[in-house]
Amino acid sequence: DVKVTQSSRYLVKRTGEKVFLECVQDMDHENMFWYRQDPGLGLRLIYFSYDVKMKEKGDIPEGYSVSREKKERFSLILESASTNQTSMYLCASRVTGEDYGYTFGSGTRLTVV
Amino acid sequence: GNSVTQMEGPVTLSEEAFLTINCTYTATGYPSLFWYVQYPGEGLQLLLKATKADDKGSNKGFEATYRKETTSFHLEKGSVQVSDSAVYFCALRLFDQAGTALIFGKGTTLSVSS
Numbered sequence: 521d522v523k524v525t526q527s528s529r530y531l532v533k534r535t536g537e538k539v540f541l542e543c544v545q546d547m548d549h550e551n552m553f554w555y556r557q558d559p560g561l562g563l564r565l566i567y568f569s570y571d572v573k574m575k576e577k578g579d580i581p582e583g584y585s586v587s588r589e590k591k592e593r594f595s596l597i598l599e600s601a602s603t604n605q606t607s608m609y610l611c612a613s614r615v616t617g618e619d620y621g622y623t624f625g626s627g628t629r630l631t632v633v
Numbered sequence: 634g635n636s637v638t639q640m641e642g643p644v645t646l647s648e649e650a651f652l653t654i655n656c657t658y659t660a661t662g663y664p665s666l667f668w669y670v671q672y673p674g675e676g677l678q679l680l681l682k683a684t685k686a687d688d689k690g691s692n693k694g695f696e697a698t699y700r701k702e703t704t705s706f707h708l709e710k711g712s713v714q715v716s717d718s719a720v721y722f723c724a725l726r727l728f729d730q731a732g733t734a735l736i737f738g739k740g741t742t743l744s745v746s747s
Contacts, residue, residue, distance in 0.1 A: 562740050563740075622735055624676035625676050
């Protein structure tokens with residue numbers, strides 16, 4: 521089975537800190553995604569990447585950046601954390617051309633205080 | 634634009650009841666459709682999918698049929714169990730191309746009591 525591993529399940533950070541959320545997948549998938557999940561809003565796409573060093577903005581990229589230096593790792597960066605970035609963050613990966621859907625990590629619940 | 638609309642929850646049922654969670658979509662072209670499930674404290678898992686009109690996806694007793702004429706992909710199960718309590722997300726994908734992201738509905742919480 522494909523595994524998508526997010527480095528932390530729970531994270532508490534202070535306002536203004538730079539925060540790194542890490543995601544690693546073990547099946548050579550080209551495509552990786554970062555979503556945030558909020559009650560009543562569902563999942564919203566922050567950024568995605570379809571190749572090493574390639575990145576595209578999703579629906580809500582403001583306040584975030586990403587890094588993909590290696591195929592298996594996709595990092596989400598909060599440049600200066602704010603309380604409105606308190607959320608559940610979900611990473612996913614997928615192989616182009618195979619209709620197996622997306623594989624999700626278990627999520628990181630980030631609280632910014 | 635492209636979007637997915639799900640019925641609002643929470644849906645509360647007794648064990649062995651029949652479940653329907655409605656999902657309709659708006660999309661340019663012919664999307665692939667998915668249902669994902671999120672159990673408490675976990676990430677999302679693919680429950681079932683359908684890639685073209687009239688396809689029926691099924692898994693673990695759940696079913697959904699891709700209806701192009703009504704732009705719908707309703708999730709059904711004949712007899713729910715307490716272990717089905719979770720949040721269910723309907724989603725679409727427009728193209729099978731690199732980087733194409735899923736577009737999700739807002740999710741429907743199902744609570745099943747014994």
